[in-house]
Amino acid sequence: MYHFFKKNAALMKEKLLSIIIPSYNHQQYIGEAIQSVINQRYQNWELIIVDDGSKDNSVAVISQFDDNRIRLIVQENQGAHNAINRGLEEAKGEYLAILNSDDVYEPDRFQIMVSKMENNPEVGFVCSYIRVIDSKGKDLGVKQGWKNMEPWLVPHRELSFAATDDFKLNLIMGNFTSTTSNFLFTRSLYEKIGGMRNLHFAHDWDFALRMAEVTECKIIDKPLLRYRVHESNTISSDRKWMLFEIAWMWAANLERFYGTSLFKSQTDQLDIIALAESLNLQGNDKIFWVIKCFIDSQKKLGIERPEEILLNDEGLRNRLLEYVVE
Numbered sequence: 001m002y003h004f005f006k007k008n009a010a011l012m013k014e015k016l017l018s019i020i021i022p023s024y025n026h027q028q029y030i031g032e033a034i035q036s037v038i039n040q041r042y043q044n045w046e047l048i049i050v051d052d053g054s055k056d057n058s059v060a061v062i063s064q065f066d067d068n069r070i071r072l073i074v075q076e077n078q079g080a081h082n083a084i085n086r087g088l089e090e091a092k093g094e095y096l097a098i099l100n101s102d103d104v105y106e107p108d109r110f111q112i113m114v115s116k117m118e119n120n121p122e123v124g125f126v127c128s129y130i131r132v133i134d135s136k137g138k139d140l141g142v143k144q145g146w147k148n149m150e151p152w153l154v155p156h157r158e159l160s161f162a163a164t165d166d167f168k169l170n171l172i173m174g175n176f177t178s179t180t181s182n183f184l185f186t187r188s189l190y191e192k193i194g195g196m197r198n199l200h201f202a203h204d205w206d207f208a209l210r211m212a213e214v215t216e217c218k219i220i221d222k223p224l225l226r227y228r229v230h231e232s233n234t235i236s237s238d239r240k241w242m243l244f245e246i247a248w249m250w251a252a253n254l255e256r257f258y259g260t261s262l263f264k265s266q267t268d269q270l271d272i273i274a275l276a277e278s279l280n281l282q283g284n285d286k287i288f289w290v291i292k293c294f295i296d297s298q299k300k301l302g303i304e305r306p307e308e309i310l311l312n313d314e315g316l317r318n319r320l321l322e323y324v325v326e
Contacts, residue, residue, distance in 0.1 A: 016045070017093045020097070020098045021049045021099050023054060025058060030058055036105040037099065040107060048222065079204065082196075084196050089195075095117070095184060097183060100179060109128070113126045115222065122216045128143075131226045132227050133229070134229060138243075145219045146174070150174065164309060165211070172209070178204075179204055182225055201238075246281070246282070246284070247290055284325055294306065
């Protein structure tokens with residue numbers, strides 16, 4: 001009886017954590033993803049699974065779990081960013097997290113990460129190192145934030161933002177967080193910046209940059225997530241669209257950091273060199289500048305968030321894709 005009350009007293013002290021799983025055609029993985037939530041040492045959680053029109057047996061697998069903390073929402077296919085946003089809208093927790101249906105949490109993930117945030121109230125966003133695995137769960141190595149496994153070649157690393165230990169500068173350089181599965185953030189931060197935007201490949205990077213603009217951020221130097229790479233990962237499906245989104249990402253988000261992380265004074269000439277060494281447009285400088293000029297001109301006319309026009313106007317976006325160099 002003593003242990004029962006002790007356990008429940010501990011749960012009462014834990015703030016509610018809402019975890020969102022956007023599910024789509026991952027019947028072979030989603031059971032392990034859900035079980036990794038159930039196995040968390042941090043136990044005051046709710047799990048909202050939004051199945052985004054799966055055509056396999058994902059819903060049947062999900063329905064086998066009998067836990068009143070798990071809720072399933074089934075909708076027609078609307079894309080990962082919409083599925084995540086639906087879950088976030090339904091969430092009640094003070095802390096919010098996302099788990100892609102093919103990834104796996106380590107059992108002590110939220111015990112460690114929530115503790116970090118509780119002890120550092122100025123921090124609104126925490127991520128961790130990740131263990132990369134293949135389709136069968138084989139260990140492919142640990143990604144240590146911005147310190148290794150860069151997505152593209154950095155010829156002069158010592159001159160780039162990667163030479164620093166600055167979270168925000170390295171996030172500007174590239175999405176070292178790797179996946180929305182690696183996010184833990186506060187409800188107040190979500191309410192401040194809004195949900196995911198209409199991006200196919202880079203909604204996680206865009207969301208992370210928007211968080212980093214307005215809060216302090218931390219990375220836990222321990223692999224608390226298993227990130228699965230396999231032949232059906234989104235990033236492998238359309239390289240031209242991905243390159244467009246990378247150019248869009250910098251054009252839309254660089255100015256968020258002017259005067260804070262970038263160009264803090266008139267004498268910050270080293271930032272010019274570091275920025276030049278850190279941005280790799282992979283031959284798509286033209287499309288970057290077209291997007292950047294459009295955004296700047298529309299803001300001058302008083303249009304709010306003009307960068308979203310390029311995401312939501314499918315005809316215009318497809319015309320711009322013609323200029324992307326693969």
